[in-house]
Amino acid sequence: MKLLEQLCKIHAPSGNEQNLSKFLLNYIHEHKSHWKTQPQVLHGEAFQDCILLVFGKPRSAIFAHMDSIGFTVRYGNQLVKIGGPDIENGYKLVGEDAQGKIECTLKYDEEEAQLAYDFDREIERGTELVFKCDFRETEDTVQSCYLDNRLGVWSALQVAETLENGIIAFSCWEEHGGGSVSYLSRYIYEQYGVRQGLISDITWVTEGVYAGEGVAISMRDSLIPRRAYVQKIIQIAKKSGIPFQLEVEGAGGSDAKELQRSDYPWDWCFVGAPEDNVHTPNEIVHKKDVDSMVALYKVLMEKL
Amino acid sequence: MKLLEQLCKIHAPSGNEQNLSKFLLNYIHEHKSHWKTQPQVLHGEAFQDCILLVFGKPRSAIFAHMDSIGFTVRYGNQLVKIGGPDIENGYKLVGEDAQGKIECTLKYDEEEAQLAYDFDREIERGTELVFKCDFRETEDTVQSCYLDNRLGVWSALQVAETLENGIIAFSCWEEHGGGSVSYLSRYIYEQYGVRQGLISDITWVTEGVYAGEGVAISMRDSLIPRRAYVQKIIQIAKKSGIPFQLEVEGAGGSDAKELQRSDYPWDWCFVGAPEDNVHTPNEIVHKKDVDSMVALYKVLMEKL
Amino acid sequence: MKLLEQLCKIHAPSGNEQNLSKFLLNYIHEHKSHWKTQPQVLHGEAFQDCILLVFGKPRSAIFAHMDSIGFTVRYGNQLVKIGGPDIENGYKLVGEDAQGKIECTLKYDEEEAQLAYDFDREIERGTELVFKCDFRETEDTVQSCYLDNRLGVWSALQVAETLENGIIAFSCWEEHGGGSVSYLSRYIYEQYGVRQGLISDITWVTEGVYAGEGVAISMRDSLIPRRAYVQKIIQIAKKSGIPFQLEVEGAGGSDAKELQRSDYPWDWCFVGAPEDNVHTPNEIVHKKDVDSMVALYKVLMEKL
Numbered sequence: 001m002k003l004l005e006q007l008c009k010i011h012a013p014s015g016n017e018q019n020l021s022k023f024l025l026n027y028i029h030e031h032k033s034h035w036k037t038q039p040q041v042l043h044g045e046a047f048q049d050c051i052l053l054v055f056g057k058p059r060s061a062i063f064a065h066m067d068s069i070g071f072t073v074r075y076g077n078q079l080v081k082i083g084g085p086d087i088e089n090g091y092k093l094v095g096e097d098a099q100g101k102i103e104c105t106l107k108y109d110e111e112e113a114q115l116a117y118d119f120d121r122e123i124e125r126g127t128e129l130v131f132k133c134d135f136r137e138t139e140d141t142v143q144s145c146y147l148d149n150r151l152g153v154w155s156a157l158q159v160a161e162t163l164e165n166g167i168i169a170f171s172c173w174e175e176h177g178g179g180s181v182s183y184l185s186r187y188i189y190e191q192y193g194v195r196q197g198l199i200s201d202i203t204w205v206t207e208g209v210y211a212g213e214g215v216a217i218s219m220r221d222s223l224i225p226r227r228a229y230v231q232k233i234i235q236i237a238k239k240s241g242i243p244f245q246l247e248v249e250g251a252g253g254s255d256a257k258e259l260q261r262s263d264y265p266w267d268w269c270f271v272g273a274p275e276d277n278v279h280t281p282n283e284i285v286h287k288k289d290v291d292s293m294v295a296l297y298k299v300l301m302e303k304l
Numbered sequence: 305m306k307l308l309e310q311l312c313k314i315h316a317p318s319g320n321e322q323n324l325s326k327f328l329l330n331y332i333h334e335h336k337s338h339w340k341t342q343p344q345v346l347h348g349e350a351f352q353d354c355i356l357l358v359f360g361k362p363r364s365a366i367f368a369h370m371d372s373i374g375f376t377v378r379y380g381n382q383l384v385k386i387g388g389p390d391i392e393n394g395y396k397l398v399g400e401d402a403q404g405k406i407e408c409t410l411k412y413d414e415e416e417a418q419l420a421y422d423f424d425r426e427i428e429r430g431t432e433l434v435f436k437c438d439f440r441e442t443e444d445t446v447q448s449c450y451l452d453n454r455l456g457v458w459s460a461l462q463v464a465e466t467l468e469n470g471i472i473a474f475s476c477w478e479e480h481g482g483g484s485v486s487y488l489s490r491y492i493y494e495q496y497g498v499r500q501g502l503i504s505d506i507t508w509v510t511e512g513v514y515a516g517e518g519v520a521i522s523m524r525d526s527l528i529p530r531r532a533y534v535q536k537i538i539q540i541a542k543k544s545g546i547p548f549q550l551e552v553e554g555a556g557g558s559d560a561k562e563l564q565r566s567d568y569p570w571d572w573c574f575v576g577a578p579e580d581n582v583h584t585p586n587e588i589v590h591k592k593d594v595d596s597m598v599a600l601y602k603v604l605m606e607k608l
Numbered sequence: 609m610k611l612l613e614q615l616c617k618i619h620a621p622s623g624n625e626q627n628l629s630k631f632l633l634n635y636i637h638e639h640k641s642h643w644k645t646q647p648q649v650l651h652g653e654a655f656q657d658c659i660l661l662v663f664g665k666p667r668s669a670i671f672a673h674m675d676s677i678g679f680t681v682r683y684g685n686q687l688v689k690i691g692g693p694d695i696e697n698g699y700k701l702v703g704e705d706a707q708g709k710i711e712c713t714l715k716y717d718e719e720e721a722q723l724a725y726d727f728d729r730e731i732e733r734g735t736e737l738v739f740k741c742d743f744r745e746t747e748d749t750v751q752s753c754y755l756d757n758r759l760g761v762w763s764a765l766q767v768a769e770t771l772e773n774g775i776i777a778f779s780c781w782e783e784h785g786g787g788s789v790s791y792l793s794r795y796i797y798e799q800y801g802v803r804q805g806l807i808s809d810i811t812w813v814t815e816g817v818y819a820g821e822g823v824a825i826s827m828r829d830s831l832i833p834r835r836a837y838v839q840k841i842i843q844i845a846k847k848s849g850i851p852f853q854l855e856v857e858g859a860g861g862s863d864a865k866e867l868q869r870s871d872y873p874w875d876w877c878f879v880g881a882p883e884d885n886v887h888t889p890n891e892i893v894h895k896k897d898v899d900s901m902v903a904l905y906k907v908l909m910e911k912l
Contacts, residue, residue, distance in 0.1 A: 014832055015833060015834055016834075016835035016836075017836050018835075018836060027488045037847075045803075045873070046803075046873055048873045048875070049836075072827070072828055072832075072858075073813075074816065075816030075856070076816075076856070080856065080858030081858065091652075125854045126818070126828075126854055127858050172866075173832070175900075176831070177831050179831075182664065182870060182873050183870065206379075208378065208429070219376070220376055220430070223481050224319035224376075224386065226319055226320075226352055226353070226476075227319050227320035227432075228322060228353075243309065248379070250378070250385065258869075260477075260482075261562075262486060263486050263487050263490040263566075264487050264490075265349070265484075267352070499653075510683075511684075512682065512683030512684075512733070523733070524623070524680055527784070527785050527787075528622055528623035530657070530780075531623050531736075532626060532657075550733045552680055552688065552733055552734050553688070554689065564787040565785075565787060566790060567790050567791050567871055569654055569788075
């Protein structure tokens, strides 16, 4: 999981995904000759920092967001959130401004509800800070900040190796209000007529979804996907023999929000491994769930 | 009001409107030969579970949502809401899973803010439950769950009988975040150049809008429609002699949200009968308001 | 600043921008012959009450919203908000209904959280009330209700005088949920391929942004613009020598919300003078910040 570790260490908070985008373009360029099918690689200003991989005659599209949560430096030593990071005194944060590299500490004053950093100099206004990556691997688990969603990106890259027909979209801003899936999905629908979406992202270990029991197929979160489409996916999963779990939530969201509200009749379903310690530097995922995530995506992209 | 009763009894919570969609397609197929104008009937995968009826040369479009509020079974005996149903211990809920038909009872633990069902077996994860329909009719009123919005659908079907030019759109997901009017309105604008919308839905009896005083024309809810368009509608209503009431609210919303945020310059106005006991199994509407709703829609579709 | 005073006095709350739209069309008609470049003036039903000015071969677009905050008369003497006006007992409000001109007083009962007006007669349901304009000018400052965003509109008109290539969009509904920038930005992208946006609007004097220190370039508010685009703007501003300040906020929003969520890959940045007494009848802006706002827009529209 060397690649996953590399992905987790790249600075790419919402709105500034360009480092990860460049890394992926380079990775794709270097590896695609070994893939079963050569995709068209779409990127550039008309896609902002997003990337589309188009394989063969696509019927379905995988969306995997590249961005992460983090913090923006405000005035003095104040911080404002990027997305919804967990807050705990002492978390190590890293970044860079014109004066150089930064490694500082998160400070939270609960009474004043004030987020700040502790560092030996003032950091420039607008600088982004992200969790410092401490990548840990055991026989059964991977643990790091930003498994959400570098693991979803990583999984999509595994699927790419054997994908014959389908689209993989690497998106931006998912953790902070969205803003790229609207135009990606319009482009995909208009160019390829594709309207079946799969959200390759990481969900939560809960009282109903357990670590190590298989990838989660989400029947709903804060939004409700079209039931007919979700049932189709569940049927394919059942037939495949791959372990999976059904998730039912009343909260949470994903890139699917933009598909649901799209100007085009997109169906969508969230399919992803569950993690514990959500949005902390210590997100942890069971390797069995990673395996079943990749395996199920391969089947879904073939059968859907 | 046999048809209205049938509509109220169909299981069609947000995201799973297919039963109502099929019922309507069948109804339209059986009845349209008696209608004044034969509409084009648009449906199928490119419209998900929605239906468009296009009559003559349309200038305006009616949007009537098919979906209802309800509950999704989570883990154990937990429930999560679909839309914003009223919560009261003892409400009867119905549904179906692979083990068969379900009739159970809503349980609400206020202290723990926990929604649950009471039933003699565990219900399968992801199963949808809706209010059990107890349809009641008096000389003056109709009462049932889901008058919101089966009455808006029913009214649109009455209007269809004599409609010469116009569009009727049966939409999905209105009660839970929206998701179909965006693409329906894009399609309508692009294909027919139509950008005048009317929202055929049910509103609230309040301190300013009374049962039996006529259909409500809403001047605003949480969103504000373009004043010039609303004034045009009010002028037509005044000239028509049909009883109506003006509504002004700071909250609430409808399919109009998606028209307001559309990529196309849609005007919209909510025109609908008021109900009491909103989002309970006992929604009640005065028949005079039903009559004036249908009558005003007929005039508006002609004059707008 | 006679023109600014005229703009501040025009009744144009969200949803009813037609008076300001007509004023601007008239102003443009009378003045454009003195402008360096003759723009195409796009308006009419397909743009609702919005206006587009297209100069030469545009690469960037300025968005300036015409609408203001205010109040809608509900039932009895109740009021509901349009947008987020400041609330204080005694604010003077003006409007008009079929019975004539209105000048009344805002009443707020904090305990009951009830907004009302005090007037010698009942005002008709649905009537809009706005702050009474008391325009004040000193050597250093301008003060009035609705500098947000009549000053943003005024600034765009100054820029228009010498603009050679670019688009100026006068938009609606910014203060209350949006609803016009979605279709304006679609039209602009499809017709002209333009996807660089600048938000000509007024921001806040805060602990990090001071009156008189120059126009604010916002690095983020509740949403996060693409960093690469904001950095480009900051570089242009630095080279220009025009005074400016960097803003970093975790809250607030603008017409940019609709660009961010657009079906097209728009970049955006908020560039505007800061004001104190936000959303009150006493909004105040330093003239130095007005000057640097106009100056920076002229440079940006040339260099971007």
